Amino acid sequence: NTALTKRYIFERRFTNARRPCQRMYVFQYAADLSRYTSMAPHTSVGFVPTMGALHAGHLALIRRAVAAGDLATASIFVNPTQFNDPEDLRKYPRTPEADVSILAKAGCHAVLMPSVEEVYPAGGQSYEFSFGHLETVMEGAFRPGHFKGVAQVVARLLDMVRPQRLYMGQKDFQQTAIVAEMLRQLNSSTQLIVAETVRETDGLAMSSRNVRLSPEFRAAAPVIYQCLLDAKRLYPEMDAAAITARAMQKMESAGLRPEYFEIVDGRTLLPVGNPRQADFVVACTAAWAGDVRLIDNVVLRAAG
Numbered sequence: 173n174t175a176l177t178k179r180y181i182f183e184r185r186f187t188n189a190r191r192p193c194q195r196m197y198v199f200q201y202a203a204d205l206s207r208y209t210s211m212a213p214h215t216s217v218g219f220v221p222t223m224g225a226l227h228a229g230h231l232a233l234i235r236r237a238v239a240a241g242d243l244a245t246a247s248i249f250v251n252p253t254q255f256n257d258p259e260d261l262r263k264y265p266r267t268p269e270a271d272v273s274i275l276a277k278a279g280c281h282a283v284l285m286p287s288v289e290e291v292y293p294a295g296g297q298s299y300e301f302s303f304g305h306l307e308t309v310m311e312g313a314f315r316p317g318h319f320k321g322v323a324q325v326v327a328r329l330l331d332m333v334r335p336q337r338l339y340m341g342q343k344d345f346q347q348t349a350i351v352a353e354m355l356r357q358l359n360s361s362t363q364l365i366v367a368e369t370v371r372e373t374d375g376l377a378m379s380s381r382n383v384r385l386s387p388e389f390r391a392a393a394p395v396i397y398q399c400l401l402d403a404k405r406l407y408p409e410m411d412a413a414a415i416t417a418r419a420m421q422k423m424e425s426a427g428l429r430p431e432y433f434e435i436v437d438g439r440t441l442l443p444v445g446n447p448r449q450a451d452f453v454v455a456c457t458a459a460w461a462g463d464v465r466l467i468d469n470v471v472l473r474a475a476g
């Protein structure tokens with residue numbers, strides 16, 4: 173359709189022999205994406221919001237949308253409002269050309285790469301959410317305002333893409349709790365699907381920030397997942413404070429600077445003293461590996 177202002181069309185040549193000529197469209201404007209989605213034969217739109225610097229975790233989300241039969245869409249937008257540290261925003265990896273070809277190979281149908289002005293037009297709708305302690309604990313305590321920025325951009329992107337399903341990774345566990353609460357407050361019919369964390373072979377959670385790790389800190393970083401696995405092994409006998417002290421010590425000995433290691437109720441995100449007494453328990457942590465801040469989590473007890 174020539175009415176669509178497509179900047180690139182990528183042909184997915186080799187991942188799916190049954191649909192060798194599937195094309196991926198890259199849109200700059202939401203109006204064009206929405207014209208495209210309204211013409212597509214699919215009955216549902218699946219959406220994977222990203223800030224680019226894509227890795228296997230993002231691809232697993234796209235593949236999940238494709239497998240569900242969705243028109244698989246993604247966005248690449250480094251959202252300035254969720255960075256409390258300007259240096260972090262400046263250093264955030266940006267690899268748009270590689271991202272676009274990775275998405276095409278994964279079977280993505282369309283990607284939106286909007287400008288800041290497109291996402292936040294002057295005089296446009298602004299969202300105000302209140303998440304209570306969900307936004308003040310853990311990441312919220314160390315990154316004030318971060319979740320307000322995340323909720324603001326996800327709400328805007330949902331307006332622009334209007335998906336039936338929203339796919340996000342469990343690595344950002346607190347973010348998924350915030351987005352679930354945001355969907356509830358918006359009374360949205362979009363279904364949130366949280367996919368398991370994808371890991372490197374040594375256990376390090378895939379993250380766009382991993383590319384910034386020095387070889388020394390890349391070698392040390394898997395200790396984060398080891399501490400989370402220790403917590404899973406130890407919680408039936410040990411209380412949360414003892415597990416936390418042990419994990420903080422182990423990460424420090426490996427040369428990392430842990431910010432927190434918390435064992436929380438998976439719904440409220442409030443600390444649980446005795447993990448045996450709650451039915452949905454998650455261990456969450458953040459640690460600096462040099463100048464790269466990494467987060468990860470493991471479910472200790474899954475909700476029944």
Ligand code: PAF
Nearest residue numbers: 221222223251322325344
């Ligand atoms: O998880 C991320 O990459 C970002 O927080 C998100 C959800 C794309 C919003 O900018």
